Amino acid sequence: MKRYLKRISALAAAFIAVTATMLAGVYNPDNLPMPEKSQGANYVTSPDGILSTVAINSLNSKLLALEKERGVKSLIIVVESIEGDDPYELAINVGNRYGVGNKQNTGLIIVLATVDRSYYILTGEGLEKYLPDALCKRIENRVMVPHLKRGDWDNAILNTVDAISEVLGGESELQFEEEEKEEARAILITMLIILTSFGGIIIYALWKQKECPHCGQHKLRLINKETRLINKGRQEQTTSTYVCEACKRDVTRKTITDIMHKGGGGPFVGGGRIGGGGGFSGGSFGSFGGGSFGGGGAGGRF
Amino acid sequence: MKKTTIIIIAILAIVVIWAISAYNSMVTQEEEVSKAWGDVETTYQRRADLIPNLVNTVKGYAKHESGTLEEVTAARAKATQMNISVDELTEENIRKYQQTMNEMNSALSRLLAISENYPDLKASENFSELQAQIEGTENRINEARKRYNTAVKEYNITVRRFPGNIVAGIFGFEKKGEFRASEGAENAPRVSFE
Numbered sequence: 001m002k003r004y005l006k007r008i009s010a011l012a013a014a015f016i017a018v019t020a021t022m023l024a025g026v027y028n029p030d031n032l033p034m035p036e037k038s039q040g041a042n043y044v045t046s047p048d049g050i051l052s053t054v055a056i057n058s059l060n061s062k063l064l065a066l067e068k069e070r071g072v073k074s075l076i077i078v079v080e081s082i083e084g085d086d087p088y089e090l091a092i093n094v095g096n097r098y099g100v101g102n103k104q105n106t107g108l109i110i111v112l113a114t115v116d117r118s119y120y121i122l123t124g125e126g127l128e129k130y131l132p133d134a135l136c137k138r139i140e141n142r143v144m145v146p147h148l149k150r151g152d153w154d155n156a157i158l159n160t161v162d163a164i165s166e167v168l169g170g171e172s173e174l175q176f177e178e179e180e181k182e183e184a185r186a187i188l189i190t191m192l193i194i195l196t197s198f199g200g201i202i203i204y205a206l207w208k209q210k211e212c213p214h215c216g217q218h219k220l221r222l223i224n225k226e227t228r229l230i231n232k233g234r235q236e237q238t239t240s241t242y243v244c245e246a247c248k249r250d251v252t253r254k255t256i257t258d259i260m261h262k263g264g265g266g267p268f269v270g271g272g273r274i275g276g277g278g279g280f281s282g283g284s285f286g287s288f289g290g291g292s293f294g295g296g297g298a299g300g301r302f
Numbered sequence: 303m304k305k306t307t308i309i310i311i312a313i314l315a316i317v318v319i320w321a322i323s324a325y326n327s328m329v330t331q332e333e334e335v336s337k338a339w340g341d342v343e344t345t346y347q348r349r350a351d352l353i354p355n356l357v358n359t360v361k362g363y364a365k366h367e368s369g370t371l372e373e374v375t376a377a378r379a380k381a382t383q384m385n386i387s388v389d390e391l392t393e394e395n396i397r398k399y400q401q402t403m404n405e406m407n408s409a410l411s412r413l414l415a416i417s418e419n420y421p422d423l424k425a426s427e428n429f430s431e432l433q434a435q436i437e438g439t440e441n442r443i444n445e446a447r448k449r450y451n452t453a454v455k456e457y458n459i460t461v462r463r464f465p466g467n468i469v470a471g472i473f474g475f476e477k478k479g480e481f482r483a484s485e486g487a488e489n490a491p492r493v494s495f496e
Contacts, residue, residue: 092441092445132435134432137431138427141430293445294445295438296441297441298437298438
């Protein structure tokens with residue numbers, strides 16, 4: 001029995017090894033490795049080692065700039081072959097699975113399959129108006145394909161990214177600024193809500209303080225306030241005397257405050273500070289999430 | 303006696319609250335379907351809008367293809383006239399819509415096919431970019447249809463499953479039609495990359 005198991009596992013191992021070698025260089029959304037997030041902002045996946053390290057580094061810095069300045073999150077996929085031989089399918093499936101881009105859907109995916117000899121530029125729905133399909137095609141025809149025909153993969157991708165950056169740079173206001181505006185508005189609204197609720201509580205407390213325990217009307221007026229130390233100086237007793245303007249009776253209230261925690265007096269102890277909109281982080285650069293694709297962009301073969 | 307009244311009232315209240323929440327989720331899901339359907343129509347419209355431009359471009363190079371050009375223009379006119387509101391999204395209407403759109407698509411692919419015979423046309427940048435745009439609309443249509451089908455599937459499950467179907471029956475939420483892949487697949491234009 002044990003021997004059989006051993007044999008079966010050996011066979012399975014051999015089978016896995018064979019399929020792995022067969023599949024090397026043929027990618028689908030499941031086996032395509034994503035850029036390592038641990039290495040900082042990383043936008044390029046080139047598992048077959050087609051792009052040079054120099055080109056990858058250069059692309060990463062260009063694409064970091066694109067993300068910082070224009071809010072466009074990109075992904076570059078360079079492989080030998082694509083399962084089903086459809087660069088569009090791969091791009092849109094990877095894009096929607098990992099949410100390449102952000103909530104404004106300004107994601108950008110460039111796919112190149114060197115053995116299939118196919119390419120595709122996929123634009124997120126928010127990017128389509130700045131980078132329409134026809135313009136993608138023009139960039140491919142004029143910039144990308146000439147390099148591809150020479151087998152110069154590095155420059156094909158580098159120059160394409162440069163051309164796209166130029167197009168997007170010509171736009172004075174892209175999604176990124178809108179996103180900031182939206183964030184500012186969210187902070188403002190939050191502040192407003194906090195201030196209104198605090199104001200409401202203060203007004204309610206003041207109103208409550210004026211309530212006469214005898215006639216129930218809110219017409220108490222402060223006429224005298226005395227403070228003395230009690231409990232060996234550890235506590236402070238404040239005696240406030242009010243007169244009710246409705247029923248003319250006197251009301252005396254005593255409050256005891258610890259000296260240690262003495263605040264500004266009244267029911268509100270301590271000058272509370274309102275933090276200015278913490279927790280609005282924009283997400284780290286180079287990480288994906290929230291983007292979706294509607295099928296924009298263009299592709300072709302060379 | 304009093305106890306039973308209270309129990310009956312409590313049960314009735316629970317049923318009413320459940321019915322309200324079931325109704326609300328149907329409204330939300332129908333809204334999703336409506337949004338997705340709007341996207342489907344927009345993407346088809348986008349494709350139709352490209353046709354006059356394409357026809358004009360081809361005309362400049364292919365003078366003897368007026369038959370095909372007229373056919374495309376006619377199919378486009380027919381397709382743009384077709385509008386289905388959310389309440390009419392039955393299986394039957396979806397099937398008709400799909401058929402009309404497929405007629406436009408096959409006329410369009412015939413036009414693209416004849417352009418293969420004109421090297422000057424094929425080489426022109428204008429035509430290449432138009433072709434890319436048409437291909438883009440095809441991709442967008444597929445995505446929009448996929449999203450529509452997902453929304454409809456979810457909606458149909460809510461509307462048809464017991465006991466939600468009782469609420470659906472009372473308020474008139476009807477099952478909606480989906481796009482069927484097989485019908486369109488054989489004559490969907492396969493815009494070549496060449």
